[in-house]
Amino acid sequence: MPAIDDVIKNRFFVFICGCIAAIAALQFGLSSMAGFVSSFSPLLFPTLTIFLLVFHLFIACFMAMRYWCDRRRLYLVALAFAFAGSSCLMVGTMSSFPAWFELYQFTDNNYNDAMIFFMFRHLMMAVLIIAATVLYTLRHQPLSRTIHLIVIGTVAIFTTCMIILAWCYSSHYILFGIDLVDNETRQFMMLWDQVINIILIMVWLVAFITMMVITRLRNLFWASGAFLCLTYLVSLSILLFSGQVEGLGWYQARIFETTATLLIIFVLLCDVFSLYRDSNSRYQQSYQNAIRDALTHLYNRSYFYDALKQALKTASDVSPVSVIVSDLDRFKRINDTYGHLQGDKVLQFVATLLTESVRPQDIAARIGGEEFVLLLTHTASADAHQVAERIRVKLNGYDRATSNNQLPEKISISMGVYTATSAQVTEEECVERADKAMYQAKETGRNRVVVWQ
Numbered sequence: 001m002p003a004i005d006d007v008i009k010n011r012f013f014v015f016i017c018g019c020i021a022a023i024a025a026l027q028f029g030l031s032s033m034a035g036f037v038s039s040f041s042p043l044l045f046p047t048l049t050i051f052l053l054v055f056h057l058f059i060a061c062f063m064a065m066r067y068w069c070d071r072r073r074l075y076l077v078a079l080a081f082a083f084a085g086s087s088c089l090m091v092g093t094m095s096s097f098p099a100w101f102e103l104y105q106f107t108d109n110n111y112n113d114a115m116i117f118f119m120f121r122h123l124m125m126a127v128l129i130i131a132a133t134v135l136y137t138l139r140h141q142p143l144s145r146t147i148h149l150i151v152i153g154t155v156a157i158f159t160t161c162m163i164i165l166a167w168c169y170s171s172h173y174i175l176f177g178i179d180l181v182d183n184e185t186r187q188f189m190m191l192w193d194q195v196i197n198i199i200l201i202m203v204w205l206v207a208f209i210t211m212m213v214i215t216r217l218r219n220l221f222w223a224s225g226a227f228l229c230l231t232y233l234v235s236l237s238i239l240l241f242s243g244q245v246e247g248l249g250w251y252q253a254r255i256f257e258t259t260a261t262l263l264i265i266f267v268l269l270c271d272v273f274s275l276y277r278d279s280n281s282r283y284q285q286s287y288q289n290a291i292r293d294a295l296t297h298l299y300n301r302s303y304f305y306d307a308l309k310q311a312l313k314t315a316s317d318v319s320p321v322s323v324i325v326s327d328l329d330r331f332k333r334i335n336d337t338y339g340h341l342q343g344d345k346v347l348q349f350v351a352t353l354l355t356e357s358v359r360p361q362d363i364a365a366r367i368g369g370e371e372f373v374l375l376l377t378h379t380a381s382a383d384a385h386q387v388a389e390r391i392r393v394k395l396n397g398y399d400r401a402t403s404n405n406q407l408p409e410k411i412s413i414s415m416g417v418y419t420a421t422s423a424q425v426t427e428e429e430c431v432e433r434a435d436k437a438m439y440q441a442k443e444t445g446r447n448r449v450v451v452w453q
Contacts, residue, residue, distance in 0.1 A: 011217050019230050026259060030252050045246075046097040048254045053090040055261045060084035062268050074148060075135035078155050082128035085159040089121040089166055096170070111245045113170035115180040115188075119196055120166035122232065126203040128155060129229065133210045187244045197240050204232045224260075224267045231260040293366040295344060296351035304365035304373060308427040311377050315420045322384035324374040325434040326354075326391075326415040329446040331370040338408045349406040350395065350413070357391045373431065381419035381451055388415040388449040396447060412447035414438055419451075 063080035067073055096114040135151065168176045180192040208229035215222035235253035242249030291303040299307070308323065315321045328334075328350065335343040347370065354364040354372055363375040376384055392413055399410050416437025420430050437452040444450070 056083040057087040075132040078128045078132035081155045081159045082125045089117045092117040112181040116170040124162040126207045129207045201236045220267045224264045228260040231256045299365040301367040322376040322379040322419040323430045323434045325438045326372045328370040329412040414441040415449045417451045
């Protein structure tokens, strides 16, 4: 247990150091930029808002798709609604900047409405992120469909209510009204500075602590989520001391949020690529298991015949295809004398020898108990005979000592060679003729190579 605690503490320490470094770098970059630029364009904030809107919409769709693929991850529903609702509220923020929809009348910007949407968006996201973190603890619990529907319905109703309230309070309903910013002086009102901003900071602090304690930053996804909470805390703190909109703090808050959102997107994309890599790796492993012999890892009978069939389509005098069928001599005696485990070691040793004795484009396969076959493309009969003879001599030269105890004694092999120079011959005929040549080698004394005539 102390070792686990040390790992967690180290993880938290690295995370905090990384966050401090990232925020300090962003702060330094913005401060340096502010030193070179006398004032920011009025279009910068709505431009950043549009980018953030698209990013949040992308994250919401991604979370929804992940939940659709894995229904155990109920916490993704809350995150999907958090970012989807955020995108909707940022549409409301954009409506506060008619310069984007009219003839660039910058003086008509309604900063109070923008801050109202900002307030409701932060409150909604913080609450839903806390809910998602709590739901994360239930990821291994068998939850019924009814519970899923209740959770989905609850977060949907909550998100809808927050959007409706934000719309009503932002100058769209005469019975509602709240003053956060003086549109004439662009100064924050006391309600924002001394009440709402502090409440939002406290809510995000709860979200940050909850995420750190429950998830323990088990992966990059939760680390990026904790960083997002931390950037919101920093952003609200900056606005607490900035005094007015359109100041440096106004843009710092939005740039910090955009950067943290980009980090989440990057983590999600890495997760996609990781899933693709694992899936492709499992597919490749499954495919190899389907075409390989389990004991020797040579190709199996089915794959060999398919490859031979394809090779024979282009067989000719200038492009001959050779097949070498081989069989270990008196292999049954090896199994009876030394046991099947030792027999398996002999088969594996021979398989390795065959693989190392042919070219990478050639195919070595196991088609029976102790029967092997080689497919050599663009190889004439004489060359195939030389390959077979080299393998026979090399194998016969090993004993227990030189084979590192893989062979209990000297082993010999009988081999038959057939070369096809026409596309008219079938794969069955090729193997049959090479097999007959191999049996001829057996009948004439074993431990030899015979070419089919």
